[in-house]
Amino acid sequence: MDVKIYANVHRTKKNNEKYRVTYTIDGTTFKHTDSFGEIPAGPGDKLFMDTLPVQHTDGGIELVRRGVEVYCLRRLTLIEKVRREHKLPKTTRGDIRGLMSIEEEWFRRVTGDFLVMRRMILAHRSLLKTHQQLVNKAKALSESERVLLKPAISFIEKQMEEMAKKIDEEIVRRYPDYGRLVDELGIRGNIKAQVALAELIPYLDQPMGLRKMANLLGVFRPVRGGKKIHSGHLRRALQGLAASANNTTVFQLTARMEKEVLSRIWTTYRMEARGRLAMPAQG
Numbered sequence: 001m002d003v004k005i006y007a008n009v010h011r012t013k014k015n016n017e018k019y020r021v022t023y024t025i026d027g028t029t030f031k032h033t034d035s036f037g038e039i040p041a042g043p044g045d046k047l048f049m050d051t052l053p054v055q056h057t058d059g060g061i062e063l064v065r066r067g068v069e070v071y072c073l074r075r076l077t078l079i080e081k082v083r084r085e086h087k088l089p090k091t092t093r094g095d096i097r098g099l100m101s102i103e104e105e106w107f108r109r110v111t112g113d114f115l116v117m118r119r120m121i122l123a124h125r126s127l128l129k130t131h132q133q134l135v136n137k138a139k140a141l142s143e144s145e146r147v148l149l150k151p152a153i154s155f156i157e158k159q160m161e162e163m164a165k166k167i168d169e170e171i172v173r174r175y176p177d178y179g180r181l182v183d184e185l186g187i188r189g190n191i192k193a194q195v196a197l198a199e200l201i202p203y204l205d206q207p208m209g210l211r212k213m214a215n216l217l218g219v220f221r222p223v224r225g226g227k228k229i230h231s232g233h234l235r236r237a238l239q240g241l242a243a244s245a246n247n248t249t250v251f252q253l254t255a256r257m258e259k260e261v262l263s264r265i266w267t268t269y270r271m272e273a274r275g276r277l278a279m280p281a282q283g
Contacts, residue, residue: 002044006099007036008092009053019053022092027100030093035059043067048099048107050079057119064112071107078102113174114202120170121199124163125233131156164191171198175205177269184268185245185261193244197265199237204269213266219258238262 007023023039024030033039036059041047046069052060063070073079079098086101088094134156138149168191171178178201187193203216214220217238218230242261243250 002046003041005039005041005045005047006096007039007047007049008096008099009049009051009056010092019055021056022096023047024093024096027097030096037062039063041066041068045069046071048104049073050076050095050099052110052115054119054122057115060110060115061112064110064115070110071104072110073099073102074106074108078106108206111205114205117167117171117174117198117202120163120167121195124160124167124195127156127160127163131160161191164195167198168194171201175201177201181265181268184264185241187241187244190244193241196237196241196244200234200241200265201269203234204266210263210266214259214262217258217262219255219262241265 003025005023005025007021009019009021012018012020021033021036022030036056048071050073052072060070079095082098082101088098134149134153138146182188182194216231218235238258239250239253242258243253245261246257
């Protein structure tokens with residue numbers, strides 16, 4: 001019989017740099033582990049969680065390889081909402097019981113490919129953030145002081161370029177349609193734009209329509225009086241990609257440009273995916 005398991009990842013009190021995984025099947029008995037890979041789940045079982053930190057990527061991949069269906073919550077804000085509605089305590093167990101009351105449609109299934117690419121993208125994003133911080137600090141220094149930071153900035157730039165190349169090589173292997181999209185958008189050779197596309201591709205592989213994808217990327221304005229709920233890092237990736245595809249800057253972008261680029265990406269990817277599914281099996 002297939003089992004549903006619910007888990008929550010939280011930092012330990014002894015060392016805030018470490019994470020602890022608490023999980024349950026029935027909402028009554030809770031167990032703890034240091035890795036998702038140690039959760040006793042097998043083929044056909046489903047694991048639902050709020051989020052899977054990048055530090056636990058290997059454990060998540062191990063579960064997927066085992067045949068476990070791994071799901072992450074689409075919006076973390078739902079936890080707080082459910083906690084209020086059910087008057088649950090703001091504790092690990094309270095959060096897990098909240099997860100158990102959320103319908104499955106609010107969870108996104110993740111694959112090994114998704115987890116690998118997400119880890120690489122996060123590494124590149126971390127380098128980009130460090131680079132921007134150094135550049136900003138250099139602007140505030142005198143010329144003689146600025147010279148001292150130049151080697152560090154150059155080193156980070158080389159690291160960013162190397163990571164971008166690795167991302168490009170890895171995503172071509174895992175998502176063959178990526179190459180077609182690079183040519184479709186005319187961004188081949190534009191490392192920043194290709195990394196932005198690589199960040200979006202794993203989400204295009206999710207079973208969602210164009211409208212939902214647009215909402216996830218924050219393309220549409222919320223209903224009057226409503227709050228815009230979207231992924232900030234995916235929105236920035238779309239903006240960078242749209243700017244490159246339109247040969248303009250992010251500040252000169254229009255909503256129409258963003259919608260058109262997203263539509264081209266989504267349509268091309270879906271057409272390629274249908275083509276793959278329609279191909280007769282080999283052998």
